[in-house]
Amino acid sequence: MSKTAKVSGSVVAGFPSPAEQYQEPLGLRLPSKADAFSADILDLNELLVKRPAATYFVRVEGDSMIGAGICDGDLLVVDRSLRPADGDVIIASVDGDFTVKTYRRDKSGVRLEPANPNYPVIRLRAGQELDYFGKVTACIHRFAGKR
Amino acid sequence: MIGLVDGNNFFVSCERVFNRRLVGRPVAVLSNNDGCCVSRSNEFKALGIPMGTPYFQLKHREASGELCFCSSNYELYGDMSRRIISILREEAVDVEQYSIDEAFIFPPTTAAADYAAYGRRVRAKILRWVGIPCGVGFALTKTLAKIANHIGKKRPDGVFLMPDDPTEILAALPVQEVWGVGRRLPLKLRAERILTAQHLRDAPDATIRSIGGVTLLRTAMELRGVPCHEERDYDADPDSISCSRSFGEPATTAEALAESLAAYTAQAAAKLRRHGLLAAGCNIYAQVFASGGGGDFLGRTVVFPAPTDATNEMLRAIREEVDTLYIEGTRYRKTGIVFFGLEKPGTAHQTDLFDDTPPAEKSRLYAAVDALNARYGKGKVFSARHSLRSACSLPHGSRTPARGGYAQGLGARSWHMKRQKLSRRPTTRWDELMTVR
Numbered sequence: 001m002s003k004t005a006k007v008s009g010s011v012v013a014g015f016p017s018p019a020e021q022y023q024e025p026l027g028l029r030l031p032s033k034a035d036a037f038s039a040d041i042l043d044l045n046e047l048l049v050k051r052p053a054a055t056y057f058v059r060v061e062g063d064s065m066i067g068a069g070i071c072d073g074d075l076l077v078v079d080r081s082l083r084p085a086d087g088d089v090i091i092a093s094v095d096g097d098f099t100v101k102t103y104r105r106d107k108s109g110v111r112l113e114p115a116n117p118n119y120p121v122i123r124l125r126a127g128q129e130l131d132y133f134g135k136v137t138a139c140i141h142r143f144a145g146k147r
Numbered sequence: 148m149i150g151l152v153d154g155n156n157f158f159v160s161c162e163r164v165f166n167r168r169l170v171g172r173p174v175a176v177l178s179n180n181d182g183c184c185v186s187r188s189n190e191f192k193a194l195g196i197p198m199g200t201p202y203f204q205l206k207h208r209e210a211s212g213e214l215c216f217c218s219s220n221y222e223l224y225g226d227m228s229r230r231i232i233s234i235l236r237e238e239a240v241d242v243e244q245y246s247i248d249e250a251f252i253f254p255p256t257t258a259a260a261d262y263a264a265y266g267r268r269v270r271a272k273i274l275r276w277v278g279i280p281c282g283v284g285f286a287l288t289k290t291l292a293k294i295a296n297h298i299g300k301k302r303p304d305g306v307f308l309m310p311d312d313p314t315e316i317l318a319a320l321p322v323q324e325v326w327g328v329g330r331r332l333p334l335k336l337r338a339e340r341i342l343t344a345q346h347l348r349d350a351p352d353a354t355i356r357s358i359g360g361v362t363l364l365r366t367a368m369e370l371r372g373v374p375c376h377e378e379r380d381y382d383a384d385p386d387s388i389s390c391s392r393s394f395g396e397p398a399t400t401a402e403a404l405a406e407s408l409a410a411y412t413a414q415a416a417a418k419l420r421r422h423g424l425l426a427a428g429c430n431i432y433a434q435v436f437a438s439g440g441g442g443d444f445l446g447r448t449v450v451f452p453a454p455t456d457a458t459n460e461m462l463r464a465i466r467e468e469v470d471t472l473y474i475e476g477t478r479y480r481k482t483g484i485v486f487f488g489l490e491k492p493g494t495a496h497q498t499d500l501f502d503d504t505p506p507a508e509k510s511r512l513y514a515a516v517d518a519l520n521a522r523y524g525k526g527k528v529f530s531a532r533h534s535l536r537s538a539c540s541l542p543h544g545s546r547t548p549a550r551g552g553y554a555q556g557l558g559a560r561s562w563h564m565k566r567q568k569l570s571r572r573p574t575t576r577w578d579e580l581m582t583v584r
Contacts, residue, residue, distance in 0.1 A: 051276070052230075052233070053230040053231075053233045053234050053276055054230075054275075054276035054277070056573070056574060056581070057577075057580055058573075058580055058581045058582065058583050059580040059581070059582045059583070060582070060583055060584075061582045061583065061584050062584045064584060075580075076583070080275060080276050080277070080278065081272075081275060081276045091583055093167040096167050096168040097167075097584065098167070098581060098582070098583045098584070099583055099584050100583040100584070131167060
Protein backbone atom coordinates (compact mmCIF):
# COMPACT_ATOMS: atom_id res chain seq x y z
CA MET A 1 0.00 0.00 0.00
CA SER A 2 2.48 2.56 1.08
CA LYS A 3 5.53 1.28 -0.61
CA THR A 4 5.40 0.28 -4.20
CA ALA A 5 8.63 -1.24 -5.33
CA LYS A 6 8.71 -0.54 -9.01
CA VAL A 7 9.67 -3.62 -10.93
CA SER A 8 9.98 -2.87 -14.58
CA GLY A 9 9.99 -5.63 -17.12
CA SER A 10 10.61 -5.38 -20.81
CA VAL A 11 8.28 -6.39 -23.56
CA VAL A 12 9.58 -7.40 -26.94
CA ALA A 13 7.68 -5.55 -29.60
CA GLY A 14 6.03 -7.59 -32.26
CA PHE A 15 5.86 -10.91 -30.43
CA PRO A 16 3.36 -11.95 -27.84
CA SER A 17 5.34 -12.23 -24.63
CA PRO A 18 4.69 -14.86 -21.98
CA ALA A 19 2.37 -13.80 -19.23
CA GLU A 20 4.97 -14.22 -16.51
CA GLN A 21 7.00 -11.40 -17.96
CA TYR A 22 4.35 -8.95 -16.91
CA GLN A 23 4.99 -8.24 -13.30
CA GLU A 24 2.69 -6.66 -10.82
CA PRO A 25 4.29 -4.05 -8.60
CA LEU A 26 5.48 -5.76 -5.42
CA GLY A 27 3.50 -3.34 -3.30
CA LEU A 28 1.49 -4.83 -0.47
CA ARG A 29 -2.11 -4.44 -1.27
CA LEU A 30 -5.23 -5.07 0.72
CA PRO A 31 -7.68 -6.94 -1.39
CA SER A 32 -10.75 -4.80 -1.29
CA LYS A 33 -14.25 -5.62 -2.35
CA ALA A 34 -13.45 -3.38 -5.29
CA ASP A 35 -11.02 -6.01 -6.59
CA ALA A 36 -13.67 -8.64 -6.83
CA PHE A 37 -16.27 -6.38 -8.40
CA SER A 38 -14.09 -3.74 -9.98
CA ALA A 39 -16.33 -3.60 -13.01
CA ASP A 40 -19.37 -2.30 -11.19
CA ILE A 41 -18.50 -0.87 -7.78
CA LEU A 42 -16.55 2.27 -6.95
CA ASP A 43 -15.34 2.20 -3.38
CA LEU A 44 -14.82 5.60 -1.76
CA ASN A 45 -12.25 4.06 0.57
CA GLU A 46 -10.10 3.31 -2.43
CA LEU A 47 -10.23 6.95 -3.43
CA LEU A 48 -9.93 8.63 -0.02
CA VAL A 49 -8.01 6.22 2.21
CA LYS A 50 -4.61 5.41 0.75
CA ARG A 51 -3.11 4.14 3.99
CA PRO A 52 -5.75 2.71 6.33
CA ALA A 53 -3.26 2.21 9.18
CA ALA A 54 -2.43 5.92 9.17
CA THR A 55 -5.87 7.34 8.35
CA TYR A 56 -8.24 8.90 10.88
CA PHE A 57 -11.58 10.66 10.46
CA VAL A 58 -12.30 13.79 12.48
CA ARG A 59 -15.32 16.08 12.79
CA VAL A 60 -15.13 19.86 12.28
CA GLU A 61 -16.64 22.16 14.88
CA GLY A 62 -16.93 25.83 14.03
CA ASP A 63 -16.15 27.99 11.01
CA SER A 64 -12.49 28.92 11.40
CA MET A 65 -11.67 27.33 8.02
CA ILE A 66 -14.81 28.37 6.15
CA GLY A 67 -12.74 30.18 3.51
CA ALA A 68 -11.02 26.91 2.63
CA GLY A 69 -14.37 25.21 2.12
CA ILE A 70 -14.33 23.46 5.49
CA CYS A 71 -17.64 23.95 7.28
CA ASP A 72 -19.05 23.22 10.70
CA GLY A 73 -19.98 19.53 10.89
CA ASP A 74 -17.81 18.42 7.95
CA LEU A 75 -15.86 15.19 8.10
CA LEU A 76 -12.13 15.37 7.42
CA VAL A 77 -9.92 12.55 6.24
CA VAL A 78 -6.56 12.82 7.98
CA ASP A 79 -3.38 10.97 7.03
CA ARG A 80 -0.79 10.86 9.81
CA SER A 81 1.89 9.39 7.57
CA LEU A 82 2.31 12.63 5.60
CA ARG A 83 4.69 15.32 6.81
CA PRO A 84 3.30 18.85 6.68
CA ALA A 85 4.46 21.21 3.93
CA ASP A 86 3.88 24.95 3.69
CA GLY A 87 0.27 25.56 2.62
CA ASP A 88 -1.12 22.19 3.70
CA VAL A 89 -4.29 21.99 5.75
CA ILE A 90 -3.34 20.08 8.90
CA ILE A 91 -4.61 18.91 12.27
CA ALA A 92 -2.50 19.91 15.25
CA SER A 93 -2.97 20.22 18.96
CA VAL A 94 -2.67 23.68 20.48
CA ASP A 95 -2.75 23.89 24.28
CA GLY A 96 -4.37 20.47 24.43
CA ASP A 97 -7.13 21.09 21.87
CA PHE A 98 -7.13 19.86 18.31
CA THR A 99 -7.44 22.45 15.59
CA VAL A 100 -7.61 22.44 11.80
CA LYS A 101 -5.59 25.21 10.16
CA THR A 102 -3.32 25.96 7.22
CA TYR A 103 0.30 25.18 8.02
CA ARG A 104 2.73 28.00 7.20
CA ARG A 105 6.44 27.78 7.50
CA ASP A 106 8.95 30.45 6.49
CA LYS A 107 11.88 32.43 7.85
CA SER A 108 9.73 33.88 10.62
CA GLY A 109 8.89 30.38 11.87
CA VAL A 110 5.82 28.16 11.96
CA ARG A 111 2.29 29.47 12.17
CA LEU A 112 -1.22 28.09 11.81
CA GLU A 113 -3.54 30.23 9.73
CA PRO A 114 -7.33 30.15 9.90
CA ALA A 115 -9.35 30.74 6.73
CA ASN A 116 -11.65 33.21 8.41
CA PRO A 117 -10.72 36.80 9.37
CA ASN A 118 -12.57 36.45 12.69
CA TYR A 119 -9.95 34.06 14.01
CA PRO A 120 -6.37 34.85 15.01
CA VAL A 121 -3.26 33.37 13.44
CA ILE A 122 -1.56 30.94 15.85
CA ARG A 123 2.18 31.50 16.10
CA LEU A 124 4.46 29.03 17.78
CA ARG A 125 6.54 30.54 20.55
CA ALA A 126 10.31 30.31 20.24
CA GLY A 127 11.42 26.78 21.08
CA GLN A 128 7.84 25.49 21.01
CA GLU A 129 7.40 22.42 18.85
CA LEU A 130 4.32 21.90 16.72
CA ASP A 131 2.17 19.09 18.11
CA TYR A 132 1.28 17.76 14.67
CA PHE A 133 -1.45 15.15 14.28
CA GLY A 134 -1.79 14.70 10.54
CA LYS A 135 -2.48 16.17 7.14
CA VAL A 136 -6.03 16.69 5.93
CA THR A 137 -6.37 14.94 2.58
CA ALA A 138 -10.11 15.34 2.00
CA CYS A 139 -13.17 17.13 3.31
CA ILE A 140 -16.54 15.43 3.17
CA HIS A 141 -19.40 17.88 3.24
CA ARG A 142 -22.93 16.55 3.40
CA PHE A 143 -25.81 18.76 2.40
CA ALA A 144 -28.64 17.34 4.45
CA GLY A 145 -28.79 15.36 7.66
CA LYS A 146 -25.16 16.19 8.25
CA ARG A 147 -24.62 13.96 11.20
CA MET B 148 16.87 -12.96 13.52
CA ILE B 149 13.68 -12.37 15.47
CA GLY B 150 12.36 -9.01 16.60
CA LEU B 151 9.95 -8.20 19.40
CA VAL B 152 7.99 -4.97 19.06
CA ASP B 153 5.79 -3.76 21.87
CA GLY B 154 3.92 -0.57 22.63
CA ASN B 155 5.25 1.38 25.60
CA ASN B 156 2.58 1.78 28.30
CA PHE B 157 0.27 0.79 25.51
CA PHE B 158 -3.16 1.72 26.86
CA VAL B 159 -1.96 5.07 28.19
CA SER B 160 -0.20 5.76 24.88
CA CYS B 161 -3.44 5.05 22.98
CA GLU B 162 -5.33 7.51 25.19
CA ARG B 163 -2.67 10.16 24.64
CA VAL B 164 -2.95 10.03 20.85
CA PHE B 165 -6.43 11.54 21.10
CA ASN B 166 -6.14 13.44 24.37
CA ARG B 167 -3.05 15.63 24.31
CA ARG B 168 -3.78 16.98 27.78
CA LEU B 169 -2.58 13.65 29.12
CA VAL B 170 0.90 14.10 27.63
CA GLY B 171 3.59 14.62 30.24
CA ARG B 172 1.22 13.89 33.11
CA PRO B 173 0.93 10.94 35.50
CA VAL B 174 -1.82 8.87 33.86
CA ALA B 175 -3.11 5.38 34.51
CA VAL B 176 -5.69 3.29 32.69
CA LEU B 177 -7.99 1.30 34.96
CA SER B 178 -9.13 -2.31 34.62
CA ASN B 179 -12.71 -3.29 33.84
CA ASN B 180 -15.18 -1.59 36.18
CA ASP B 181 -12.53 0.98 37.09
CA GLY B 182 -10.97 -1.50 39.50
CA CYS B 183 -7.22 -0.97 39.51
CA CYS B 184 -4.30 0.41 37.48
CA VAL B 185 -3.43 -1.79 34.50
CA SER B 186 -1.33 0.62 32.41
CA ARG B 187 0.75 3.51 33.73
CA SER B 188 2.56 6.41 32.11
CA ASN B 189 6.25 6.91 32.94
CA GLU B 190 5.29 9.91 35.07
CA PHE B 191 2.87 7.72 37.00
CA LYS B 192 5.49 5.00 37.50
CA ALA B 193 7.95 7.62 38.71
CA LEU B 194 5.62 8.35 41.64
CA GLY B 195 6.18 4.79 42.79
CA ILE B 196 2.56 3.67 42.44
CA PRO B 197 2.65 -0.02 41.52
CA MET B 198 0.69 -1.83 38.83
CA GLY B 199 -2.58 -3.17 40.20
CA THR B 200 -3.09 -0.45 42.80
CA PRO B 201 -6.86 -0.13 43.43
CA TYR B 202 -8.39 3.05 42.10
CA PHE B 203 -10.25 3.85 45.33
CA GLN B 204 -6.93 4.23 47.13
CA LEU B 205 -5.88 6.90 44.63
CA LYS B 206 -9.15 8.76 44.15
CA HIS B 207 -8.22 11.60 46.48
CA ARG B 208 -5.06 12.26 44.50
CA GLU B 209 -7.13 12.52 41.35
CA ALA B 210 -9.46 15.05 42.99
CA SER B 211 -6.47 17.21 43.86
CA GLY B 212 -5.41 17.16 40.21
CA GLU B 213 -2.22 15.23 40.83
CA LEU B 214 -3.17 12.05 38.97
CA CYS B 215 -5.23 11.33 35.83
CA PHE B 216 -7.24 8.16 35.19
CA CYS B 217 -8.98 6.63 32.20
CA SER B 218 -11.40 3.71 32.10
CA SER B 219 -10.19 0.95 29.83
CA ASN B 220 -11.34 1.62 26.26
CA TYR B 221 -10.58 -1.74 24.67
CA GLU B 222 -12.32 -0.93 21.45
CA LEU B 223 -9.83 1.88 20.90
CA TYR B 224 -6.81 -0.14 22.01
CA GLY B 225 -7.84 -3.02 19.79
CA ASP B 226 -8.06 -0.76 16.76
CA MET B 227 -4.70 0.87 17.46
CA SER B 228 -3.20 -2.58 17.87
CA ARG B 229 -4.54 -3.63 14.48
CA ARG B 230 -3.01 -0.56 12.89
CA ILE B 231 0.39 -1.41 14.35
CA ILE B 232 0.18 -5.04 13.25
CA SER B 233 -0.74 -4.04 9.72
CA ILE B 234 2.31 -1.76 9.57
CA LEU B 235 4.49 -4.59 10.84
CA ARG B 236 3.04 -6.83 8.17
CA GLU B 237 4.21 -4.36 5.57
CA GLU B 238 7.69 -4.16 7.02
CA ALA B 239 8.39 -7.76 8.03
CA VAL B 240 8.33 -11.14 6.34
CA ASP B 241 6.09 -12.57 9.02
CA VAL B 242 4.38 -11.29 12.16
CA GLU B 243 3.21 -13.28 15.13
CA GLN B 244 0.99 -11.26 17.41
CA TYR B 245 1.63 -12.33 20.95
CA SER B 246 -0.70 -10.04 22.85
CA ILE B 247 -2.60 -6.84 22.19
CA ASP B 248 0.58 -4.77 22.44
CA GLU B 249 3.34 -7.22 21.52
CA ALA B 250 4.33 -8.96 18.31
CA PHE B 251 7.27 -11.00 17.11
CA ILE B 252 8.52 -10.03 13.69
CA PHE B 253 10.75 -11.80 11.23
CA PRO B 254 12.74 -9.11 9.43
CA PRO B 255 13.36 -9.22 5.69
CA THR B 256 16.82 -10.20 4.48
CA THR B 257 17.43 -6.60 3.48
CA ALA B 258 17.44 -5.69 7.18
CA ALA B 259 20.40 -7.97 7.95
CA ALA B 260 22.98 -5.31 7.12
CA ASP B 261 21.82 -3.19 10.04
CA TYR B 262 19.05 -4.53 12.25
CA ALA B 263 19.18 -1.55 14.58
CA ALA B 264 18.60 0.86 11.69
CA TYR B 265 15.73 -1.32 10.45
CA GLY B 266 14.25 -1.32 13.95
CA ARG B 267 14.51 2.45 14.21
CA ARG B 268 12.75 2.84 10.86
CA VAL B 269 9.89 0.52 11.87
CA ARG B 270 9.60 2.25 15.21
CA ALA B 271 9.51 5.71 13.61
CA LYS B 272 6.85 4.59 11.16
CA ILE B 273 4.58 3.30 13.93
CA LEU B 274 5.14 6.46 15.95
CA ARG B 275 4.23 8.69 13.04
CA TRP B 276 1.36 6.66 11.55
CA VAL B 277 -0.30 5.53 14.78
CA GLY B 278 1.26 7.76 17.44
CA ILE B 279 2.39 4.92 19.71
CA PRO B 280 6.02 4.76 20.94
CA CYS B 281 7.37 1.22 20.81
CA GLY B 282 10.32 -0.73 22.14
CA VAL B 283 12.10 -2.98 19.65
CA GLY B 284 14.54 -5.81 20.42
CA PHE B 285 16.36 -8.18 18.07
CA ALA B 286 18.03 -11.47 18.88
CA LEU B 287 18.45 -15.01 17.61
CA THR B 288 15.55 -16.42 19.64
CA LYS B 289 12.25 -15.19 21.03
CA THR B 290 13.42 -15.47 24.62
CA LEU B 291 16.51 -13.38 23.89
CA ALA B 292 14.43 -10.94 21.81
CA LYS B 293 12.20 -10.38 24.85
CA ILE B 294 15.28 -9.42 26.87
CA ALA B 295 16.59 -7.20 24.05
CA ASN B 296 13.21 -5.49 23.90
CA HIS B 297 13.32 -4.61 27.60
CA ILE B 298 16.71 -3.03 27.10
CA GLY B 299 15.62 -1.26 23.92
CA LYS B 300 12.66 0.29 25.64
CA LYS B 301 14.95 2.11 28.06
CA ARG B 302 17.16 3.52 25.33
CA PRO B 303 16.49 6.90 23.75
CA ASP B 304 16.09 5.37 20.25
CA GLY B 305 13.93 2.52 21.60
CA VAL B 306 15.91 -0.20 19.80
CA PHE B 307 18.39 -2.81 20.97
CA LEU B 308 20.20 -5.56 19.07
CA MET B 309 21.42 -8.39 21.28
CA PRO B 310 25.20 -8.75 20.89
CA ASP B 311 26.62 -12.02 19.55
CA ASP B 312 27.78 -12.85 23.05
CA PRO B 313 25.03 -11.80 25.48
CA THR B 314 26.76 -13.24 28.57
CA GLU B 315 27.19 -9.88 30.26
CA ILE B 316 23.52 -9.04 29.86
CA LEU B 317 22.34 -12.47 31.01
CA ALA B 318 24.60 -12.33 34.05
CA ALA B 319 22.83 -9.17 35.20
CA LEU B 320 19.32 -10.54 34.68
CA PRO B 321 17.56 -12.31 37.59
CA VAL B 322 16.38 -15.70 36.36
CA GLN B 323 12.73 -15.10 37.27
CA GLU B 324 12.64 -12.24 34.77
CA VAL B 325 13.37 -14.58 31.90
CA TRP B 326 10.33 -15.16 29.73
CA GLY B 327 8.72 -18.52 30.52
CA VAL B 328 10.45 -19.15 33.84
CA GLY B 329 7.37 -18.18 35.79
CA ARG B 330 6.98 -17.25 39.40
CA ARG B 331 6.87 -20.71 40.94
CA LEU B 332 10.24 -21.95 39.80
CA PRO B 333 12.72 -19.49 41.39
CA LEU B 334 12.71 -21.36 44.72
CA LYS B 335 13.74 -24.62 43.10
CA LEU B 336 16.21 -22.75 40.91
CA ARG B 337 17.73 -21.02 43.90
CA ALA B 338 18.26 -24.41 45.53
CA GLU B 339 20.42 -25.29 42.54
CA ARG B 340 22.14 -21.90 42.71
CA ILE B 341 20.60 -20.80 39.44
CA LEU B 342 20.02 -17.12 40.13
CA THR B 343 20.60 -15.36 36.83
CA ALA B 344 19.73 -15.94 33.19
CA GLN B 345 23.37 -16.81 32.63
CA HIS B 346 23.24 -19.52 35.30
CA LEU B 347 20.21 -21.05 33.62
CA ARG B 348 21.83 -20.92 30.21
CA ASP B 349 24.97 -22.67 31.45
CA ALA B 350 23.39 -25.24 33.80
CA PRO B 351 23.54 -28.92 32.81
CA ASP B 352 20.53 -30.10 30.82
CA ALA B 353 19.74 -32.84 33.36
CA THR B 354 19.54 -30.30 36.20
CA ILE B 355 17.29 -27.99 34.19
CA ARG B 356 15.05 -30.87 33.21
CA SER B 357 14.69 -32.04 36.79
CA ILE B 358 13.58 -28.58 37.88
CA GLY B 359 11.26 -27.48 35.12
CA GLY B 360 11.01 -30.31 32.64
CA VAL B 361 11.30 -29.90 28.92
CA THR B 362 9.65 -26.47 29.03
CA LEU B 363 12.46 -24.99 31.11
CA LEU B 364 15.05 -26.78 28.99
CA ARG B 365 13.58 -25.09 25.92
CA THR B 366 13.96 -21.74 27.66
CA ALA B 367 17.61 -22.55 28.42
CA MET B 368 18.19 -23.57 24.81
CA GLU B 369 16.69 -20.28 23.67
CA LEU B 370 19.10 -18.44 25.98
CA ARG B 371 21.89 -20.35 24.24
CA GLY B 372 20.67 -18.95 20.94
CA VAL B 373 18.90 -22.05 19.70
CA PRO B 374 15.31 -21.24 18.63
CA CYS B 375 12.88 -23.63 20.35
CA HIS B 376 9.70 -21.59 20.53
CA GLU B 377 8.01 -22.28 17.28
CA GLU B 378 4.69 -20.68 16.64
CA ARG B 379 2.58 -21.97 19.49
CA ASP B 380 0.16 -20.95 22.16
CA TYR B 381 2.71 -20.05 24.85
CA ASP B 382 0.71 -22.20 27.16
CA ALA B 383 2.50 -21.41 30.38
CA ASP B 384 2.25 -17.68 29.93
CA PRO B 385 -1.02 -16.09 31.04
CA ASP B 386 0.02 -12.71 29.61
CA SER B 387 -0.86 -13.91 26.17
CA ILE B 388 -4.10 -15.71 25.53
CA SER B 389 -4.06 -16.18 21.82
CA CYS B 390 -4.31 -18.84 19.21
CA SER B 391 -3.44 -18.80 15.54
CA ARG B 392 -2.54 -21.27 12.83
CA SER B 393 -1.61 -21.24 9.21
CA PHE B 394 -3.84 -23.18 6.88
CA GLY B 395 -2.23 -26.20 5.26
CA GLU B 396 -3.74 -25.13 1.99
CA PRO B 397 -4.87 -21.55 1.36
CA ALA B 398 -8.45 -21.26 2.58
CA THR B 399 -10.91 -19.69 0.18
CA THR B 400 -14.35 -20.19 1.71
CA ALA B 401 -16.26 -18.27 4.37
CA GLU B 402 -16.90 -21.58 6.14
CA ALA B 403 -13.22 -22.43 6.45
CA LEU B 404 -12.50 -18.97 7.80
CA ALA B 405 -15.35 -19.10 10.32
CA GLU B 406 -14.62 -22.63 11.46
CA SER B 407 -10.95 -21.97 12.04
CA LEU B 408 -11.71 -18.87 14.08
CA ALA B 409 -14.37 -20.68 16.09
CA ALA B 410 -11.93 -23.48 16.86
CA TYR B 411 -9.17 -21.08 17.94
CA THR B 412 -11.63 -19.11 20.04
CA ALA B 413 -12.62 -22.32 21.82
CA GLN B 414 -8.97 -23.26 22.38
CA ALA B 415 -7.97 -19.84 23.63
CA ALA B 416 -11.05 -19.68 25.85
CA ALA B 417 -10.10 -23.01 27.42
CA LYS B 418 -6.70 -21.56 28.22
CA LEU B 419 -8.37 -18.52 29.73
CA ARG B 420 -10.37 -20.79 32.04
CA ARG B 421 -7.27 -22.80 32.91
CA HIS B 422 -5.71 -19.61 34.18
CA GLY B 423 -8.92 -18.52 35.88
CA LEU B 424 -9.20 -15.33 33.83
CA LEU B 425 -11.90 -13.36 32.06
CA ALA B 426 -11.30 -11.42 28.83
CA ALA B 427 -12.83 -8.04 28.01
CA GLY B 428 -12.59 -8.61 24.29
CA CYS B 429 -10.50 -9.89 21.43
CA ASN B 430 -8.94 -9.06 18.12
CA ILE B 431 -9.63 -11.54 15.38
CA TYR B 432 -7.49 -11.46 12.30
CA ALA B 433 -6.80 -13.13 9.01
CA GLN B 434 -3.67 -13.00 6.92
CA VAL B 435 -4.14 -13.26 3.22
CA PHE B 436 -1.99 -13.94 0.21
CA ALA B 437 -1.93 -10.69 -1.71
CA SER B 438 -1.69 -10.45 -5.47
CA GLY B 439 1.83 -9.03 -5.43
CA GLY B 440 3.22 -12.06 -3.61
CA GLY B 441 3.43 -10.50 -0.15
CA GLY B 442 0.89 -11.02 2.57
CA ASP B 443 -1.65 -8.78 4.14
CA PHE B 444 -3.62 -8.45 7.26
CA LEU B 445 -7.30 -8.00 8.00
CA GLY B 446 -8.48 -7.58 11.56
CA ARG B 447 -11.48 -6.72 13.68
CA THR B 448 -11.80 -5.70 17.30
CA VAL B 449 -14.63 -7.10 19.38
CA VAL B 450 -15.42 -5.97 22.90
CA PHE B 451 -17.58 -8.49 24.73
CA PRO B 452 -20.80 -7.25 26.36
CA ALA B 453 -19.18 -8.13 29.70
CA PRO B 454 -15.82 -9.75 30.52
CA THR B 455 -16.22 -13.47 29.98
CA ASP B 456 -14.54 -16.86 29.72
CA ALA B 457 -17.51 -18.57 28.08
CA THR B 458 -16.85 -19.83 24.57
CA ASN B 459 -20.44 -19.45 23.40
CA GLU B 460 -20.65 -15.84 24.54
CA MET B 461 -17.48 -15.11 22.63
CA LEU B 462 -18.68 -16.83 19.49
CA ARG B 463 -21.92 -14.91 19.67
CA ALA B 464 -19.99 -11.65 19.94
CA ILE B 465 -17.53 -12.33 17.11
CA ARG B 466 -19.69 -14.04 14.51
CA GLU B 467 -20.80 -10.89 12.70
CA GLU B 468 -17.26 -9.61 12.62
CA VAL B 469 -15.91 -12.89 11.29
CA ASP B 470 -18.28 -12.47 8.40
CA THR B 471 -16.82 -9.08 7.55
CA LEU B 472 -13.33 -10.59 7.28
CA TYR B 473 -14.43 -12.71 4.37
CA ILE B 474 -13.89 -11.32 0.90
CA GLU B 475 -14.80 -13.46 -2.04
CA GLY B 476 -11.92 -14.54 -4.21
CA THR B 477 -9.34 -14.05 -1.46
CA ARG B 478 -6.88 -16.75 -0.44
CA TYR B 479 -6.40 -16.87 3.32
CA ARG B 480 -3.11 -17.94 4.77
CA LYS B 481 -3.69 -17.82 8.48
CA THR B 482 -6.29 -16.82 11.05
CA GLY B 483 -6.02 -16.07 14.72
CA ILE B 484 -7.46 -14.55 17.84
CA VAL B 485 -5.87 -12.53 20.63
CA PHE B 486 -7.72 -11.81 23.85
CA PHE B 487 -7.23 -8.62 25.80
CA GLY B 488 -8.38 -7.02 29.03
CA LEU B 489 -7.54 -10.13 31.05
CA GLU B 490 -8.51 -10.15 34.69
CA LYS B 491 -9.36 -12.46 37.57
CA PRO B 492 -13.10 -12.65 38.13
CA GLY B 493 -14.66 -11.45 41.34
CA THR B 494 -12.33 -8.52 41.92
CA ALA B 495 -14.44 -5.67 40.65
CA HIS B 496 -16.62 -7.54 38.26
CA GLN B 497 -20.36 -7.40 38.62
CA THR B 498 -22.59 -10.22 37.46
CA ASP B 499 -24.49 -9.81 34.26
CA LEU B 500 -28.10 -9.19 35.18
CA PHE B 501 -29.32 -10.32 31.78
CA ASP B 502 -27.57 -13.66 31.83
CA ASP B 503 -29.93 -16.38 32.97
CA THR B 504 -27.23 -18.94 33.65
CA PRO B 505 -26.03 -18.77 37.25
CA PRO B 506 -22.24 -18.33 37.30
CA ALA B 507 -21.65 -21.50 39.32
CA GLU B 508 -23.61 -23.57 36.84
CA LYS B 509 -21.81 -21.98 33.93
CA SER B 510 -18.41 -22.74 35.35
CA ARG B 511 -19.52 -26.33 35.99
CA LEU B 512 -20.61 -26.58 32.38
CA TYR B 513 -17.24 -25.41 31.08
CA ALA B 514 -15.33 -27.48 33.58
CA ALA B 515 -17.09 -30.47 32.06
CA VAL B 516 -16.41 -29.28 28.50
CA ASP B 517 -12.74 -28.74 29.27
CA ALA B 518 -12.42 -32.11 30.96
CA LEU B 519 -13.95 -33.88 27.97
CA ASN B 520 -11.71 -32.02 25.57
CA ALA B 521 -8.65 -32.82 27.65
CA ARG B 522 -9.59 -36.48 27.52
CA TYR B 523 -10.71 -36.85 23.93
CA GLY B 524 -8.69 -34.17 22.19
CA LYS B 525 -8.98 -30.46 21.62
CA GLY B 526 -12.18 -29.17 20.11
CA LYS B 527 -14.15 -32.42 20.27
CA VAL B 528 -16.81 -30.86 22.49
CA PHE B 529 -18.14 -27.45 21.71
CA SER B 530 -21.35 -25.51 21.75
CA ALA B 531 -23.35 -26.46 18.66
CA ARG B 532 -26.04 -23.91 19.29
CA HIS B 533 -23.61 -21.08 18.85
CA SER B 534 -21.22 -22.62 16.38
CA LEU B 535 -20.05 -20.02 13.94
CA ARG B 536 -20.89 -22.18 10.99
CA SER B 537 -24.61 -22.04 11.61
CA ALA B 538 -24.39 -18.34 12.34
CA CYS B 539 -22.51 -17.64 9.14
CA SER B 540 -24.66 -19.73 6.87
CA LEU B 541 -27.79 -17.77 7.71
CA PRO B 542 -29.37 -16.34 4.59
CA HIS B 543 -28.49 -12.69 4.20
CA GLY B 544 -32.01 -11.43 4.69
CA SER B 545 -32.41 -12.96 8.11
CA ARG B 546 -29.23 -11.58 9.58
CA THR B 547 -29.31 -8.60 11.87
CA PRO B 548 -27.56 -5.51 10.47
CA ALA B 549 -23.87 -6.20 10.97
CA ARG B 550 -22.73 -3.32 13.13
CA GLY B 551 -25.97 -1.74 14.21
CA GLY B 552 -27.35 -4.91 15.72
CA TYR B 553 -24.24 -5.69 17.63
CA ALA B 554 -23.75 -2.16 18.86
CA GLN B 555 -27.28 -2.01 20.16
CA GLY B 556 -26.84 -5.28 21.99
CA LEU B 557 -23.65 -4.01 23.52
CA GLY B 558 -25.24 -0.75 24.57
CA ALA B 559 -28.15 -2.44 26.26
CA ARG B 560 -26.07 -4.92 28.18
CA SER B 561 -23.06 -2.89 29.13
CA TRP B 562 -24.74 -0.20 31.17
CA HIS B 563 -23.81 -1.90 34.41
CA MET B 564 -20.10 -1.89 33.64
CA LYS B 565 -18.53 0.88 35.60
CA ARG B 566 -16.54 2.97 33.17
CA GLN B 567 -16.95 6.48 34.36
CA LYS B 568 -13.82 7.82 32.72
CA LEU B 569 -14.30 6.22 29.36
CA SER B 570 -12.77 8.17 26.51
CA ARG B 571 -14.39 8.25 23.10
CA ARG B 572 -13.89 5.57 20.48
CA PRO B 573 -12.75 7.91 17.72
CA THR B 574 -11.51 5.23 15.32
CA THR B 575 -14.45 2.84 15.42
CA ARG B 576 -17.61 4.90 15.99
CA TRP B 577 -18.92 7.60 13.67
CA ASP B 578 -20.68 9.38 16.51
CA GLU B 579 -17.57 9.49 18.70
CA LEU B 580 -15.08 11.05 16.28
CA MET B 581 -12.41 13.41 17.51
CA THR B 582 -13.49 17.02 16.96
CA VAL B 583 -11.30 19.82 15.61
CA ARG B 584 -11.96 23.54 15.74
